[in-house]
Amino acid sequence: MLIKANSEEIQDFFSDASYLRGGYAARVTFPETADEVNAILAQATREKTPVTISGAGTGTVAGRVPFGGTVLATDKLDRIKSIVRDSAGGRAIVEAGVRLIDLQRAVESEGLMYPPDPTERSCFLGGNVATNASGARTFKYGPTRNYVTGLKLALATDRSSSWRTLRGCKGPNLDSASLWSCDSRAVAFISNASGSQACLRLFRHAGNGCD
Numbered sequence: 001m002l003i004k005a006n007s008e009e010i011q012d013f014f015s016d017a018s019y020l021r022g023g024y025a026a027r028v029t030f031p032e033t034a035d036e037v038n039a040i041l042a043q044a045t046r047e048k049t050p051v052t053i054s055g056a057g058t059g060t061v062a063g064r065v066p067f068g069g070t071v072l073a074t075d076k077l078d079r080i081k082s083i084v085r086d087s088a089g090g091r092a093i094v095e096a097g098v099r100l101i102d103l104q105r106a107v108e109s110e111g112l113m114y115p116p117d118p119t120e121r122s123c124f125l126g127g128n129v130a131t132n133a134s135g136a137r138t139f140k141y142g143p144t145r146n147y148v149t150g151l152k153l154a155l156a157t158d159r160s161s162s163w164r165t166l167r168g169c170k171g172p173n174l175d176s177a178s179l180w181s182c183d184s185r186a187v188a189f190i191s192n193a194s195g196s197q198a199c200l201r202l203f204r205h206a207g208n209g210c211d
């Protein structure tokens with residue numbers, strides 16, 4: 001697993017689009033698997049040090065600005081695991097570090113549409129779920145949580161952190177998906193079957209300017 005501790009190399013992870021100053025951390029880790037995520041969280045729990053999850057850093061409320069401890073960067077959890085068409089439209093299984101624009105392009109090439117879009121398309125889907133990202137399309141289609149049908153989370157609450165799959169996370173109802181996708185400081189990490197993941201609902205692309 002890549003770990004960077006050179007302060008010049010990791011400066012970019014100490015800020016986001018809020019431009020809050022003063023962020024700092026000892027290191028930035030770049031896990032590529034669930035086991036690596038688990039190891040980071042377990043160590044931090046043992047040592048009682050904070051972990052800040054980093055998406056693309058487009059958040060405007062300083063949620064990813066660290067004040068000590070370790071940054072867990074999701075940049076290398078960037079796989080679209082599957083895009084499946086079904087009678088209702090389709091679904092996609094993605095890792096936390098997939099860029100929104102990459103998912104949009106991938107589903108559009110299948111004639112499908114993923115509506116949530118907070119304007120800044122370089123953001124990661126993990127960041128979108130954590131902040132329940134909205135945007136202009138939300139007036140018509142609703143926010144990100146309406147499209148999350150399943151999450152796999154790694155929690156740092158136990159002595160050794162473990163993976164938990166939330167089942168039955170459906171649509172717009174207030175449920176556990178909503179709970180986890182409304183708290184950008186949740187001690188959770190959206191991640192896939194062998195790593196970490198979210199399952200997202202897709203529409204058939206109407207092809208008539210449904211933006």
Ligand SMILES: Cc1cc2nc3c(=O)[nH]c(=O)nc-3n(C[C@H](O)[C@H](O)[C@H](O)COP(=O)(O)OP(=O)(O)OC[C@H]3O[C@@H](n4cnc5c(N)ncnc54)[C@H](O)[C@@H]3O)c2cc1C
Nearest residue numbers: 055056057058059063118123124126127128130133134190
């Ligand atoms: C020009 C511009 C326009 C924007 N317009 C909108 C808008 O219209 N609507 C809107 O809602 N937002 C908007 N945003 C804000 C931003 O794009 C969204 O909040 C986006 O969802 C953040 O994603 P990110 O990957 O950049 O997350 P980051 O900024 O990296 O992180 C945001 C928060 O999510 C947490 N997080 C990130 N990944 C995970 C994960 N895998 N597991 C758990 N927690 C995680 C971080 O710790 C942090 O607290 C805009 C931003 C910009 C710069």
